[in-house]
Amino acid sequence: MAKATFKIRRGGSEGGEMVDYSTEVTEGMVVLDAVHQIQAESAPDLACRWNCKAGKCGSCSAEINGKPKLMCMTRLDTIDLTEAVTIEPMRAFPPIKDLITDVSWNFEVKKRIKKFKPRKPDAPDGTWRMQQSDIDRVQEFRKCIECFLCQDVCHVLRDHEMHDQFIGPRFLVYAAALEMHPLDTEDRVDELKNEFGIGYCNITKCCTKVCPEHITITDNAIIPLKERVVDEFYDPLAKLVKIFRRK
DSSP states (O other): OEEEEEEEEEEETTEEEEEEEEEEEOTTOBHHHHHHHHHHHTOTTOOOOOSOSSSSSOTTEEEETTEEEEGGGOBGGGSOTTSOEEEEOOTTSOEEETTEEOOHHHHHHHHHSOOOOBOOOOSTTSOOOOOHHHHHHHHGGGGOOOOOHHHHHOHHHHTTOOTTTOOOHHHHHHHHHHHTOTTBOOOOHHHHHHTSOGGGOOOOOHHHHHOTTOOOIIIIIIHHHHHHHHHHHTOHHHHHHHHHHHO
16 A cells, blocks of 8 residues: 545635645555545545446546546556646536536537437338448447536637537537437538537547547547538538529
């Protein structure tokens, strides 16, 4: 066993400070284990959101040494413990207390996106016929656990605080899962351009890098949606076709 120091953000919505805690660490521990141990030993009022401790609920998102991660999936043997380990709440969202942030904005955003609208069944038995490749294309997006780490690392939300103009990578993935579904007939392209701010994404791929489910957010979701927006609003040939159709 060895001792390690953790600098943890303490405080509420009005402000906070980093407080040092020292605790014993052992082989196999993750950051969440250390936080729980600190709660048991010296800070019983330390607020921390968690649930499954298996990397599947997305609850324990935080910033560890400045990088958005799941505390339950960040092993201590991957961190330099000779220096204090900083643990802070996600910066893209308002702090509530200690390591907990108010992520309710995300759920309000989700309500704004047009829901799944299937086409009529195309088989006599009332079912649909689909290509397996079309089904496989959207399966990746269903792995999202809504940890909101991609939202937190996105500079449009984190640094520029454009929450009123940009829905963030998580909900571009959600929109892609609907737009690319082989049965969906709804059109969300206008909203992607004019309400959801897809143009603000400059495809740095930082969201892809932090995704614990390894969803290829940028290449497989955001770029195809950008292409749909370009085809609809900026393709000169398509514009000519629309003009002649109106005539």
